[in-house]
Amino acid sequence: MIRCLIVDDEHFARELIADNIGMIPFLELVASCKNVEEAMRVMASEQIDLVFLDIQMPGLSGIQWLSAGLINSPMVVMVTAYENYALEGFNLNVLDYLVKPVAFDRFLKAANKAMELYLLKNKQVAAPSSDTNSLFVNSDYSLVRISMDNITHIEGLKDYVKIFQLSNDKPIIPRLTLHYMESKLPASSFLRVHRSYIVALDKIVSIKRNRLYLPDADIPFTDNYRPVLMEYIGQHS
Incomplete structure (x- = not known):
């Protein structure tokens, strides 16, 4: 199970991402934060594997936070209304870059990419089960x-x-x-x-x-x- 964190200053955007996470069996939403400061407090006490991160927010921006380095180096998917930050995002090694409004099939593709990397990093294979x-x-x-x-x-x-x-x-x-x-x-x-x-x-x-x-x-x-x-x-x- 991939433990997820949402960081976005827009309430509606956070709800949409949370709904998408809830539809994907291997994702688990740990917390939904409206700014970087809230997110840093969560990450100080919780194991986070994947961050869905907005770029432009009041206070510390998503780009600034990424540039400073995240605790335990989680995977990051940028979810933003601005296409012009894509190159900067990939220079910061983000896993994927989603432009709002995000269609569910595109969100699922990013989630699948996260699962593949998660399994590779943890040297796991799909666990036998029903x-x-x-x-x-x-x-x-x-x-x-x-x-x-x-x-x-x-x-x-x-x-x-x-x-x-x-x-x-x-x-x-x-x-x-x-x-x-x-x-x-x-x-x-x-x-x-x-x-x-x-x-x-x-x-x-x-x-x-x-x-x-x-x-x-x-x-x-x-x-x-x-x-x-x-x-x-x-x-x-």
């Missing part, structure tokens, strides 16, 4: 948990995918690529069978010519994926 058989995707401005056991197939549509499930008549449509989904799914259970499709191998009911028949769909597969598919069938015959 969640290893599920994943979260962003759909309709919400994070949705999907059980991998429930997925029948996934269809790629340029920058989007359709995730079809046994227990849901309507697919979930997150803004992700099929390549990304392929990297997140276990290769022992899922197979790319076409440039536009991934299937759950245990959901295949039958195969006829170059089509796979699933409980509620039939989809094409191409010859270059046939050897792996046939190998799986041979192991389960």
Whole structure:
């Protein structure tokens, strides 16, 4: 869990960031501060891993605080209305630079970047748990948990995918690529069978010519994926 601190002089901005943090399972909000002085008091007594920092605030600015150095060197994501500070921010080794108003998918991208760096710094891998058989995707401005056991197939549509499930008549449509989904799914259970499709191998009911028949769909597969598919069938015959 990444422990977060918000530092922004605007009440509404702090609320929006807090709402976004609350939607991301691996983020925990420790405190929300309206200026740097409040933030320094929090950081003197709390372990903070990630700071969402505004730049222009009364008193000590975000840039001045960063330049002076933060206690325990947390990761910093700048969240500001001013694009012209981006270069200065990156010169101060900020993790990301978000321009208000921040769309949730952009916020989630920054959070994912923070998690990758957090795991690298702490030499951790994702801990085994019941969640290893599920994943979260962003759909309709919400994070949705999907059980991998429930997925029948996934269809790629340029920058989007359709995730079809046994227990849901309507697919979930997150803004992700099929390549990304392929990297997140276990290769022992899922197979790319076409440039536009991934299937759950245990959901295949039958195969006829170059089509796979699933409980509620039939989809094409191409010859270059046939050897792996046939190998799986041979192991389960």
